[in-house]
Amino acid sequence: MVKADALQVHLKKLDAGASMLPLYIFSGDEPLLMMEAMDQLRAIAKKQSYTEREVLLQERGFDWSALLSAGQTMSLFGDKRWLELRIPTGKPGRDGADALKQFAAQIESQGLDAPDTVVCIILPRLDGKTKTSAWFSALDEAGMAVQIDSLDRSQLPQWIAGRLKRQNQEVEPGAEGVRALEFIADQVEGNLIAAHQEIQKLGLLYPNGKLTEEQIRTAILKVARYNVFELTEAMLAGDLARLNRMLDGLKGEGEPLVLILWSVTEELRLLSKLKAASDAGESVQQLMRANRVWGNKERLYPNALRRVQPLKLRRAMQVAAGLDRQVKGLYAADLPADPWDGLRLVGNLLR
Secondary structure, eight states, X not given: OEEHHHHHHHHHHHHTTOXXXXXXXXXXXXXXXXXXXXXXXXXXXXXXXXXEEEEEEOOTTOOTHHHHTTTXXXXXXXXXXXXXXXXXXXXXXXXXXXXXXXXXXXXXXXOOSSOSEEEEEEEOOOOHHHHTSHHHHHHHHHSEEEEEOOOOGGGHHHHHHHHHHHTTEEEOSTHHHHHHHHHHHHHHTTOHXXXXXXXXXXXXXXXXEEEOHHHHHHHOOOOOOXXXXXXXXXXXXXXXXXXXXXXXXXXXXXXXXXXXXXXXXXXXXXXXXHHHHHXXXXXXXXXXXXXXXOTTHHHHHHHHHHHSOHHHHHHHHHHHHHHHHHHTTOOOTTSOSSHHHHHHHHHHHTO
């Protein structure tokens, strides 16, 4: 499975005249980045005369024979075909898994350099177990599987700067420009489609060239969207300002406090377990793998262990326990009246 940068290299080769592969698989959970990557591939396919397009959606009762016959049935008009198969859950089921393995074997047996039909399978972000499944491994070997990763918060300012450059705009140099990019990132975090629209709006409102911080602050709306996973990342990073923004956003969106508190408590328990293991000379890395810690949290946990004092960690767990009683309607001493403010207290202890 390759990343987006490898796809860009492949697209350049296709644009230079190389033949399309018979199979592409896209996996990711960021709609904008998925859509743009697929649009790039479709545009090149159209240049290579793959003008007939068909879209299949895997749902209950889906007929997998439609996929198996795709590479064997000629187009009614003799045009090359582009076939998309969307599997929204990423779980094809037993019949689907068998059909996908058979389809992969069918492609490999044909060994076509310039296929009449290009098949593109679209999946959500896959977990490690699915990536090692027999059906996905077969598809990966038969074609090109591309993983489209979401943007981390730290990558957002540079991504925004790149988008502005595409429309011949840029922020001011120095501290003003840095503040402007950080401001946009704070306003659009977790919602790249809205971020894309806000950046396009800047292109409509202002001429090419430099944008002042004042212009950006006047034009950009707050369209950020947060989730509990990102909230716990901010907590582990000790980023109190970001944590407070997220709590305000989640509260405003009506997210269940019980679910958020459960997630925060689980992170505190694991952090405490890792702290005890570290103090006992055990391998923190092995314990993280055993607890299925991956992605950004592989970096955040070790940093949090070095930063957070044991007494403050213990106090944070006491506060979380008190908040649990509070949301159940029981009395909890020495805590803010609003449990949301209690979560801010937890974040402050982990700074």
